[in-house]
Amino acid sequence: MKVFWFILCLLLTFFDYAIGAKILAVFHAPSFSHYILGVKLLRAVAEKGHHVTMISPFPLKNPPKTWRDIVLEDLTKGFSFGNILNLVTMSSYRKEIMINAAGSELVQRVVTHPSFKNVINSNETFDLIVLERFMNEALLGLSHRFNAPYIVLSSTGYSRRTNEVVGNPGSTAYTPDLYLHYGYNMTLWQRFHNTFFYCFAMLHKHLVVLPKHRNILKETFPDAPSLEDLFYNTSLILLNAHVSVKYAVPSVPNMIDIGGFHVSPPKPLSEELKKYMDDASDGVIYFSLGSIFLSKDMAPEIRNTILRVFSKLKQKVVWKWEDENSTFSKPPNVRFEKWVSQQDILAHPNLKLFITHGGLLSNIEAIYHGVPLLVIPIFAEQFMNAADIESLGYGLKLYYADITEENFSYLVNELLNNTRYKENIKLRSKILHDQETKPMDRALWWIEYVIRHKGAPHLKSVTLNLKWYQYFLLDVLALAIVIIVFTVAVTVICLKRMFIKRQKPKTD
Incomplete structure (x- = not known):
């Protein structure tokens, strides 16, 4: 009998090993939207029985049984981008320099954080490393430290930052840079500027940025190979992208589109908000500028301009407004909400328009539910997203500095009254829904594929074997x-x- 139980325990142990890989994930970006994207994916991985250790600045509420949080407390203490609105008018070149400097500083804070050091100095083993592609080259040393392949998740989809790690042919003829205001359909001048900016960014990266990461890598992982060897050893890159959102572009075999994987089935709204929207016979407008730039920080004159336009509409408005103690007056058709589940409100049948900052998650959610967009870009890739949305005809854009009562009123009424925007986004929604597999199922299958095939080196593009002058x-x-x-x-x-x-x- 003892022999039977001994053999059974051995079989169960082997079975657990076979289906339950140990995965280390690092999502160090201080942006909660980036964290949510990582958690959405890795929670599903943990719920399949894999053991996930998540290193991030945020703890997870109600984690799965196979989940462990390593919280980087006070990671961003004293760290700030300053006034986000300054980035609206900042040149693309200054943005590139500033964001890269911030990325290096964040990585330095991560590798010197006691919680992170406890992990890398432990005797633990991992079967896979999952990282966000977010100016964190030095963190690739984790792959060497734990002798494990690594997967990258890109929250912004295709870009020069993702193309370069897997040798994807992302030509500047059709791939606009994240920090420029161009869509994929560029003019001659825009293609010239895009190419010039690409050359500038590459020079800055190789002359300024990578030397910093090499130093961090050497200090943190002294025995690691060169940064280049690690950089071009990506097993897989999961992209928050889909042809329904933007134009189709080339991709190598280890680039997998999973855009829309974060979208969840809608849950009921609060009774009060549900009644407010149910009773809106002329429809509802939802206004949210995301989690980085808050509506309450908007200039009073811009806020008042927007409220005057809203006051003249027959539609109701739900505005994500973070300050409950605001003393200014608002029109009776405007309702402030400190927080609301965006996916749930976008799913309401009476929602007619979504006014947004143009973050990719928000854009995908709007496409999923078929709601036209008015984009007011503030930061990073939002300007590029806004250009593509307008080019593809399922929304319009308005720069923050150009907000006037006349401009804002014209665009809102155009989107509400011209049916072509609704028709275009319904077509995009149909394309997003019509997939051979669900994006989350696809992501999980490929993650396990990389584990099964020990990094899946056969997926890597042959271009990675070429020198730059050969390429x-x-x-x-x-x-x-x-x-x-x-x-x-x-x-x-x-x-x-x-x-x-x-x-x-x-x-x-």
Whole structure:
């Protein structure tokens, strides 16, 4: 009998090992929206029986049984981007420099945090590392430290930051930079500027940014290989992207689109808010500028301009307003909510328009529920998102600095009264829903695929084996020039000799 139980325990242990991988995830960005995206994915991984250790600035409420939080307390204490509104008018070049500097500082804070050091100095083992692609090159040393493959999650979809790690051909002809205000359909000047900015960003990265990360890597993981060896060893990149959201672009086999995986079935609204929206016979407008820039920090003159426009509408308005003690007056058709479940309110059948900052999660949620968008971009990739939304015809954009009563009123009424925006986003919604597998199921399958195949090196693009001059065919170009010059030189010499021979007088 004892032998039976011993064998049973061994079998159960083996079974647990076979289905329950140990996964270390690091989502160090101080943005709660980035954290939520990571948690949505990794919670599902844990609920499948895998053991997830999550390192982040935030604790998870009601975690699964196989979940462990490593909270980076006070990670961002004394750290600030300053007034977010300053970023609206800041040049793309200054943004690139500032964001990269902030990224280096954040990584330095992570690797020197006691909770992080406890993990890397422990005797633990992990089967997989999951990281967000967020200016964190030095953290790739975790893959060497635990001798485990790593997967990257990109919250912003396709960009130069994602293309470069897997050797994807992301040409500047059709891939606008995150910090520019261009969509995929660029003019000649925009393509020129986009290419010039790309060259600037690459120079800044190699001359300024990567040296900082190399130093952090060497200090934190002294035995790790070069940063380049780690950087180009990505097993898989999961992209918060889908063809319903933007234009279709090329991708290599280990780039997997999972856009929409964070969308959950709608839950009931509070009774009071549900009644407010149910009774809106002319529909409801929802206004939220996300979690980084808060509506309460809006300039009073801009706020009053928007309220005047709202007061003239027959629709009701739900505005995510974070200050419960505001003393200014608002129109009777405007309702302030400190917090509301965005996905649930977007699912309400009476919602007619979503006024948003243009964050990718918000855009995908709006497409999922078929709600036209008015985008007021504030930060990072939101300007690019706004340009694509307008180009694809399921919304319009308005820059914060251009908000006037006339502009805001025109755009709101255009979106409410012109049916083409609703028709276009309904088409996009149909494309998003019509997939062979659910995005979350696809993400989970590929994560387990990488674990089963020990990093799945066979998925990596052959372009990663090329030197940069080989990738851009500069050596081929040089050889072609040599051949042409040699051919021309030989031809010229032969012609000269023939000419001289003909010109030489004959002797008797």
